[in-house]
Amino acid sequence: MRLEDRIALVTGAGSGIGKCIAETYVREGARVALADIDFDAAKSAARALGNNAVAMRCNVTQKSNLATAVEDTLSAFGGLDILVNNAGTTHVNKPMMDVTEDEYDRTFAVNVKGVFLACQAVVPLFRKQGGGVIINIGSTAGLRPRTGVSAYSATKGAVHTLTKALAAELAPDRIRVCAIAPVATETPLLPSFLGPSPGMREKFIATIPLGRLAAVQDVANAALFLASADADFLTGNIVEVDGGRCV
Template sequence: MRMEGKRCIVTGAAQGFGLGIAEAFLREGGQVAMMDIQEDKVAEAAAGLGAGAHAIPCDVSDGASVAAACDAAAAAMGGIDVVVNNAGWTHVNMPMLDVTEEQFDRVFDINVKSIYHFAKAVVPRWRAQGGGVMLNIGSTAGIRPRPGLTWYNASKGAVNLMSRSMAVELAPDQIRVNCIAPVAGETPLLTSFMGEDTPEKRAAFRATIPLGRLSTPRDIANASVFLCSDEADMVTGVVLEVDGGRTI
């Protein structure tokens, strides 16, 4: 029951890492506002998790949508204690100059600007209540980049650094900010990372990971529970690599 009494937002919660994090938070006693732009899919996912799960449609790239979703989450749960900025997007693995400006903007709007929107929506609440916790899902791509993903790598580098900067600025308000940097995982974005999903491509990706496997939602969820629980109340500004040794 490490999340008992915690009122949590998890974005991108209809599938992948986000769904795994939501499941873990609920299992550990928290409430979770599961946010996703895929309205039907997140409603189905929340219904499958039972009491304590609240499906809330949200376009994380749009400030008005984020503000409205946070208001809805606070109303449903009686407040907000934890925000996990998990929603993410990537361009397909390709030469950097082949990525269109529209694709570039979408990657940065979802991966980076979304954190700005959520900070605007929740930091004033947390200052008023005396603290809160934000966890951003960055990536090993922002630490040890792979070729063909230059603009995605850059967006995750921004997430990794922004998390540390936010932690320093918000510490006097008792607001903790941390980041998880997963290695490539078994999520819907994997095909885009690889460019094509073939046994050979998967083997090549696994070969770069010393522990010999891709990450799973369970791996990221376990780390998220620790960083968002009171067990980590002295931990802020950390970029935790959950990567099987990829960045060594």
């Protein structure tokens, strides 16, 4: 068990990558708070994990929701060691001129402001206890953008830069901050990335040297490693889980 006695808070854990990270952490001995704006999804994911999981209603764009999620995690499990900033959204794949101001604002609010506010919510606690781990879910879109996902890609570039900035700033507090940059992953968000044009999935796969999309478990495996003691000397890394896409 690689996360024995660890306590984690995973945002956006009701679906897709976040749900698999929560499952993987529990399997490896952690207790996990699953926070999601979709409370029903979080509850159903937590229920399947038994007593080592608890669901929380949380909108990561709201500072007060994040403060409550941290407090509720402490009440449920008596501590917090790992924050996974996974909650994310996108506009549907389309030309940049068609992205509306509302779509731009919503994407930045969840993907960038949400990560920043969640870090602010845990850092005082991590400082007090002498350390902690923050893992941000970025994207290959922030490293090697494609057409049609302009605003989304910019949010993930921001997540990567924020990861490095916080890694430098928080290292004296023994707080490690890393990011994972998955390539297109089989989740409910995938059709939005691919867009409505036929054949996009095949075109996408053709650009990935290992010849397939990512599975949620590929990303969760990286999140497990980064949260574990095996990664004790890693901070500021952007770990590509992309079958070679960014080579």
